[in-house]
Amino acid sequence: MAIVLGENQYGKAEVRVVRVDRDDAAHRITDLNVSVALSGDMADTHLTGANDKVLATDTQKNTVFAFARDGIGDIETYGLRLARHFVESQPSIHRARISVEQYPWNRQGHHSFARSGEGTRTATITFDGEQATVDGGLTDLTVLNSTGSEFWGFPRDRYTTLEETTDRILATAVSATWRFSRAEGVDWEKAYHTARASLLDAFADTHSLSLQQTLYAMGSRVLENVPDITEVRLSLPNKHHFLADLAPFGLDNPGEVFHAADRPYGLIEGTVRRDGA
Incomplete structure (x- = not known):
């Protein structure tokens, strides 16, 4: 009986990102929980332990933070930017799924906020190089x-x-x-x-x-x-x-x-x- 590798993926889960926009006296808070899942040409690392096609999950975490530096905006747009980057920058990665949770905060003053109970906004973005x-x-x-x-x-x-x-x-x-x-x-x-x-x-x-x-x-x-x-x-x-x-x-x-x-x-x-x- 032959044994083969089935579908697989890997990534960095639950990267907590908080961005403070300080463009004016009334600051804005964006509070996210971001998870990355990547799949593609990953057979070698499962079968032989070779890591030459593996983008380290620590690198994925750093990318999440770096992309937040340019501004987050809508979480759908932010997730699309990340998904396209991972697929287009790494030949071994054929599909990226970015899952984002956004926690709401209500303004109490120019730089004071209270966590809201109005529900958590979510977005999941998948990119396979074409669609x-x-x-x-x-x-x-x-x-x-x-x-x-x-x-x-x-x-x-x-x-x-x-x-x-x-x-x-x-x-x-x-x-x-x-x-x-x-x-x-x-x-x-x-x-x-x-x-x-x-x-x-x-x-x-x-x-x-x-x-x-x-x-x-x-x-x-x-x-x-x-x-x-x-x-x-x-x-x-x-x-x-x-x-x-x-x-x-x-x-x-x-x-x-x-x-x-x-x-x-x-x-x-x-x-x-x-x-x-």
Whole structure:
């Protein structure tokens, strides 16, 4: 039986980069977590240990910092610059994937900032020497509807204990990734903020009979409002809130006091795409 090397890649993961723009008295903060993954003609180093085609991961880290010196701008543009550099500067590298997380900060003064809880912006850029693909997105966007959500009509068997409800709290921490139809000529900043607002608006507007229904509404709203996006992948953990039993204390609980369960949790995932995409 022959043994062969399969697909492989290597890179530098989670390079933390903070850039301070000091062009005027009101400074600007860009706070990133950047991961690089490279693949190509890497068989020799796996089979013989030869490193003549291996761009050291320390070099990759230094490149991430050096490119930040010229300015970062939109993380999609920054990732495209890095991906193209690695492929075009190293003959042995045929494909580069750059993953970027951007942590938001709110201004408190000219040079004072507080970490925001509005979710983390993400981008993944892949370049193979000819074609670039760009995925935008966000993670940890925590949202809650205190009413306007139901869950009933589900199958019941000998293991079912969950009661049906026509009024419940619906809460989730949204992780969304969207694929752009092109890698050039996109207003990345506008696309991100429009997509994020679309997710929030659809979550708030949808009278939900299931979290799956809400997922589809959220993805659809993004596609309706951002023409450059072809599909949206969503992961929605159901942050369960259970009505606390106050009867042992002689108290009623008319839907006011809840236990916010940490785990286990339902996890709803799905993709919403344009027909034919």
